[in-house]
Every structure is written in structure tokens, then in C-alpha cells.
Amino acid sequence: MTGLIERVSRLNADYARAIDDDRLERWPEFFTDPCLYKITSADNYRRGFEAGLVYADSRGMLQDRVAALREANIYERQAYRHLVGLPAVSGGDGGAVRAETPFLVVRVMRDGTMDLFATGRYVDIMVDEGGTLRFRERLVVCDSSRVDTLLAIPL
């Protein structure tokens, strides 16, 4: 189990660094194809409301999200700093690993404004693909349903 917690923690750390260092092109590689990536809130999650702020069920949809952020969408320059907590890991069915991990994201705007942008938990299902642990499912369950201004960069 200790080894598993370490592997999941390393995956989480790599994931957060890719986003915070603006290497978003790497972000889809953390997922299997197909996959499920969804940003929702605790309230929607509890009520079983399925729609997300972001909803992707393939690696292609994740790539499209990055391409749109780079090429099409307009938003003020900003960056995130993820602080990711320790994962609570449990072995899942058929070799899948389940984990729940708390996170906190500070958004830093171009003018220096820093805000606590999101807190929540990642509810994950991971599988080993040729020695690499990847997300088959990553539900980003934000504690609040309220988003300040807009959500551009993935959580």
C-alpha cells in the first residue's frame, strides 16, 4: 500500500506541475483514452447532477480544451498554484486504483492579484498502462459551486 500511495502522490505531483508550469500540452497524457474528466461541485455531485463545468470523455476532448485555450479563448493572463494533499488510496476492481485527494488552487492574475480560486477533492480511478499510472476517471469535485469570473485553465 505504501508503494501505491507513493505512486499516486507522484502522479498528482506531476499533474499539478504540468498545469502550474503552463505545460498544458502534457495534461492529456495523464489520462487513458477513453477517460472521464469532469469539473463539478460537491453540491452537484451529491445531488447526482451530471453536467460539469468541463466535461471530457476522451483524450481528444482534453487536447481540444488545451487547443481552445491556446488558440481561441480570451482570458486575462493568469496562472495556478496547486497544493495537493495526501491521497486516501484504496485498491479498486480489476486492478484499478481508487483515490480521493484534497486540493487547493490559488489563482494568480497578471496584475499580481492572488485569490483562493478553488478547493475540493479529486475523486480518481487510475489504471496502470505499461508501467505508467493514468487517470481513467478524474472527477474534480470543488467544495463550492461558485466560480469567480471564469474558469479557463483546468484544475
Place this chain on the structure above:
Amino acid sequence: MAVEDSRREWPGASLARVPYWVYQDEANYRAELRQIFEGPTWSYVCLESDVAKPGDYRTTFVGEMPIVVVRGPDGAIHAFENRCAHRGALIALDDGGNTGHHFQCVYHAWTYDLEGQLVGIAFEKGSNGRGGMPPSFCKAEHGPRRLRTATLHGLVFASLSPEAPPLEAYLGDEVLGRVGRVLRRPLRVMGRFVQALPNNWKLYVENVKDTYHASLLHAFFGTFRITRLTQGGGVLVSADGGHHASTTIARADDAVNTAYREQGIRSEKSEYRLADPSLLDAVDEFGDGIQLQILTVFPGFVLQQISNSLAVRQVLPKGPSAMELHWTYLGFADDPDEMRRRRLKQSNLVGPAGYVSMEDGCVGGFVQRGVAAAGAALSVVNMGGEGAESQDTRATEASVRGFWKAYRRYMGQ
């Protein structure tokens, strides 16, 4: 931001010029809450399905006024100000739920029935013959303000004013038909989110009515031929100017739509293609070829159909330079799985992270910040002329002028 009274004036009767103090002035903002939101208008407050059974309630706002919407024992929907008649505390504290047969204020346990009438006062006769309320105190004369309610295709609207015309007459037949075009079956909530916007509420309402900006600001649209000004469609403006419905019909034809490229407009990036185009796998579910319909009801309601992505949005003012946008993503209760999945995918288009809506979250703030020192200056709202009539093009600002036509009438400006 305080603006002196002497500067709070309009340059004339033209609807094509709007002074920037209207987005800044505190006194004007307070007047809007009284004369528009609490005036003879109708505000969307919740879905009928939110208050399906007797005792089911939901709390929300009309302008800044907190309200409770609740289903009574007789099946009627009631709405009243969420303010105890005693000391003014909120009567209901949660977003919603079922309250049983009454509401009770937590502060001193004053009790209200489901119509918002004060029916019980703790220790009304005092204790051991001492204290209590004076015998002359009449409970029927005290209670929170009650609102009229009206339902329309599963939506609940409320009005504080006895002078507001019936909801159907308020909307007019054309807009009414446009609501019914989309909301034709029982609804199912697919998600609820709140977006806090750093701008005056009117900047968002104008943005929604502004058909001119859609394909210019939102590059995602243009790139994937979801909408173009050069496509068919147009904008319907209600007779009083306040409500609108804009539509886009059919797909753009690449060969004839070179206008964007010729003008060097940013939204044209023809080399950009989706890796997973299933996002755009839309079906013409209403059978009329209308790919997109955005509808507003004055002052702060939006009904959105973008392909198969359906939502209602509620605009709630939070001071002169802040507002909240309450999104409810919708489907129909009888959606087959395939349509449900389609709506989930297309929900990427809208909301705070939407491919074609995230810009609307920041652009109001860009204006709010841009005009910080320009209260007396004027914005130019001249596309498509000076009038506020329906037009069969989307390269117009007719519905934005319609907003100001209605606004100035309610405000007496």
C-alpha cells in the same frame, strides 16, 4: 464609485448613446432595484420542478431582495420576502428543501404559513401573565412582502408589483412562442453553478442581447462554423424593447463566407480542427433548423439553446460593480441516454468554462475597468441604426437599444 448628481443625465432621447455612469452610480443602482426589479416587471425565480410538492421551497432573490418560493398545500406557488416581520432576520436559511406546513424564524420562533402570513408568535401572551405582545397587535397586519407568481413552461416568475401586466402579456406573443419552442417537455436539472462577475448587471444583460459580438469575441464559434453573422437568422425585439430572442439558422458555407478573412478578424482560424468532433454532434431536436436561440426577459432572465445545450441563467445584481449569474443546465425528463450524453458534452460550450461563454465572464469586467474614469462619456450603440425593432440580421445592436428603451421607461430617464 460616487458620481455627482449633476452628471447623472442622458445626452438626449437617442438609444444609440449610453453614458457610462449608469454602470457606476450607487444612487442610480438603488433606484434600479426599486423601480425595475421591485417594480412592475417579472423576474425568473426557479423551476416549477424545484417546488414540486407542498412544502417544497427554494430561496433566491429578486434584485437584492431575498425571497422564498414555496408550493402551498393547495398546489399554488407562493413567494414572499425572506425577512421576518419581527426583527428582519432571514426566515429560510437554506437553498431549498421541504419545510412541512410552516416556516419558523430561528431568532425568536415567529411562524409563517406557506403563503408567507404570520401565524404564530412565541410567548404571544407572555409568561405567567407577564410580558407578551400588546393585545392590540394584529398578526395579519404584519408579515413579509408577498409577491405574485406565474408559471410558464416549467419556469416560475415573480413580481412584487400589482401593476405588472400578466406574465404572458408582459412577454408578448412572439417572445412567448420562442420560450415555448424550447421548453416543450418536462424539464430535468443537469447541473447548477454560480458565476460571480466583476461588473454591473446591465453589462451582462447587454452582452447577452448583443448579437454583434458573438462570433467576434468568441473565436471558438467562428472557427467551427457554429455561428457567423453571415449566416441566416436575426433578432426579435419585443414591442416594449425589453425582451429579445436572437436566432441562428443553418450552417455557414465556407465558400461564400470570406467576410471574416477579408477583414482580418481574429476569430477566423481556418486551420483549427477538433481532435474529437463529437462535441459538435448536434441534432435538430426542435425540427426547425434553428441552431442557436438566445432569449432574454427583462430585466434579468436568459433562456439559452446552443445546439442541444439548454440552460436558464438568472442575473442577480450585487452592487453597482458586481453581479452573480446563476446557471441551471437543463435537459428533458424523457431524454434518451444518447441525448443526455450529447447535452453533457455540449455543456462544454457554456457556463463559466464554456468554449463560447467564458469570455462573457471577463468582458463585462473589461468595460467596468475601462470606463472607471469616464462616467460622463458615452458608449456607441449604433450597429443597425438607431431603432429597437426586430431585424433579420445579427450585425445589429437593435436588442441592446431595446434594453435601454425599456430601462429608461422604467427609470423615468
